[in-house]
Amino acid sequence: xxxxxxxxxxxxxxxxxxxxxxxxxxxxxxxxxxxxxxxxxxxxxxxxxxxxxxxxxxxxxxxxxxxxxxxxxxxxxxxxxxxxxxxxxxxxxxxxxxxxxxxxxxxxxxxxxxxxxxxxxxxxxxxxxxxxxxxxxxxxxxxxxxxxxxxxxxxxxxxxxxxxxxxxxxxxxxxxxxxxxxxxxxxxxxxxxxxxxxxxxxxxxxxxxxxxxxxxxxxxxxxxxxxxxxxxxxxxxxxxxxxxxxxxxxxxxxxxxxxxxxxxxxxxxxxxxxxxxxxxxxxxxxxxxxxxxxxxxxxxxxxxxxxxxxxxxxxxxxxxxxxxxxxxxxxxxxxxxxxxxxxxxxxxxxxxxx
Ligand code: FES
Numbered sequence: 588x589x590x591x592x593x594x595x596x597x598x599x600x601x602x603x604x605x606x607x608x609x610x611x612x613x614x615x616x617x618x619x620x621x622x623x624x625x626x627x628x629x630x631x632x633x634x635x636x637x638x639x640x641x642x643x644x645x646x647x648x649x650x651x652x653x654x655x656x657x658x659x660x661x662x663x664x665x666x667x668x669x670x671x672x673x674x675x676x677x678x679x680x681x682x683x684x685x686x687x688x689x690x691x692x693x694x695x696x697x698x699x700x701x702x703x704x705x706x707x708x709x710x711x712x713x714x715x716x717x718x719x720x721x722x723x724x725x726x727x728x729x730x731x732x733x734x735x736x737x738x739x740x741x742x743x744x745x746x747x748x749x750x751x752x753x754x755x756x757x758x759x760x761x762x763x764x765x766x767x768x769x770x771x772x773x774x775x776x777x778x779x780x781x782x783x784x785x786x787x788x789x790x791x792x793x794x795x796x797x798x799x800x801x802x803x804x805x806x807x808x809x810x811x812x813x814x815x816x817x818x819x820x821x822x823x824x825x826x827x828x829x830x831x832x833x834x835x836x837x838x839x840x841x842x843x844x845x846x847x848x849x850x851x852x853x854x855x856x857x858x859x860x861x862x863x864x865x866x867x868x869x870x871x872x873x874x875x876x877x878x879x880x881x882x883x884x885x886x887x888x889x890x891x892x893x894x895x896x897x898x899x900x901x902x903x904x905x906x907x908x909x910x911x912x913x914x915x916x917x918x919x920x921x922x923x924x925x926x927x928x929x930x931x932x933x934x935x936x937x938x939x940x941x
Contacts, residue, residue: 628712634707644707651700655693664688674826676797678749783931785817785833787912792818793837793861793922796830802837807859812876813837815861816925832932834864834872835912837922840881844895851897854913859922861912862898863932866890868905870933883909906935 594682609646634641665685672678723731739745792801796814799821807813815835823829842858854860871887881895890903898909910932913925 626715627712629711632707632711636790643857644703648700648708650705651696651703655696656699658689658693658696662686662693665689674821683733782832782933785922785927786820786823786829787817787833787835787927787933789924789926790917791924793914793924794818794820794919795836796834797821803857803920804856804916804922805920807837807839807922809839809841809858810878811839812878814864814874832865835861835878836864836873836883837861838876838881838894844881846896848897851911851913853915854911854925856922859914860894861914861922861924862892862894862909863912863928865909865933866905867900867907867909867933867935868903873909 634644662685664687667684669678669685670757671680671682744751793813793815794801794817796816799816799818801818802813802815813836815837816830817833820826820829820833837859839857839859842855845855845858845860847854864872864874865886866885868885868890871885872884873885873890873892874895875884875886876882877884881893882901883892883894883898885891885903885905888904890905891901892898892905892909893901897911900906900908910928910930912928914922916923917923
């Protein structure tokens with residue numbers, strides 16, 4: 588307490604000094620009409636006055652940190668115990684669940700331990716730090732200028748123009764490898780072409796995601812929605828890349844509710860329509876279908892598309908409709924694509940230069 592009172596005294600005198608110098612420097616300003624109330628009186632915690640409570644708190648803090656250690660070790664064990672098998676999403680989910688849980692608990696325990704430590708054992712004396720100008724004193728500034736001038740003189744930076752210009756050139760050229768590396772992130776083939784085309788082509792069956800089972804038109808009841816991938820996708824090496832472009836949503840509406848644009852009347856089959864699942868805003872999967880209103884909602888930024896009107900945007904930041912996949916049925920009654928999409932799927936920037 589005595590220490591605290593000292594602190595308060597020094598704070599008050601600092602305030603007084605500050606006020607005095609302010610009024611000396613700015614004589615036209617009136618004196619501060621409010622008295623500085625100072626810090627509230629310090630209230631000692633139980634751990635400040637009871638050594639037993641202090642030891643208990645110490646053990647509790649250590650327990651949090653030990654729990655964190657155990658969880659970190661468990662996260663490594665989870666990594667080993669739940670390996671990810673290629674193309675098996677079940678193993679990805681299990682590994683992520685246990686790894687995430689263990690890491691989250693390790694971080695949480697560490698955080699709780701640190702907070703509890705500061706609340707119970709770290710000295711909680713209140714301190715007021717007065718504001719002051721950050722500009723250095725004239726002497727400090729003069730010394731800094733002097734140091735620069737001396738460095739310039741001793742290195743000959745201004746004098747030796749050849750070295751000066753070449754080092755400026757070297758620094759300017761240094762980011763170039765970064766540009767090359769960024770360019771390397773794109774595929775070797777023309778990225779515009781890669782993004783323009785998907786796996787869909789004439790006769791490709793529409794299959795359920797993630798089982799890959801083909802879908803018969805008779806399976807699609809009125810009002811239902813299917814998450815769809817092209818047949819053969821699961822066997823592809825670059826399955827995820829292809830899926831990111833080719834994922835489709837399949838819905839069945841009453842044909843009387845559909846308002847297709849001219850030339851697209853035969854892109855649907857008995858009210859069954861297929862649209863790209865990749866949002867035209869920034870590419871999230873559009874996944875929420877409102878059966879009654881025929882609206883598709885993107886959960887990322889709430890772009891809303893009207894399926895009954897060619898998936899036009901009726902709300903949100905997306906700037907163009909979801910691309911439609913023309914579909915029909917084959918001889919066995921399975922739904923098949925008539926062709927690839929007629930426009931690029933996903934965010935609109937892909938087609939900007941066309
Ligand atoms: S990604 Fe769909 S609204 Fe933004």
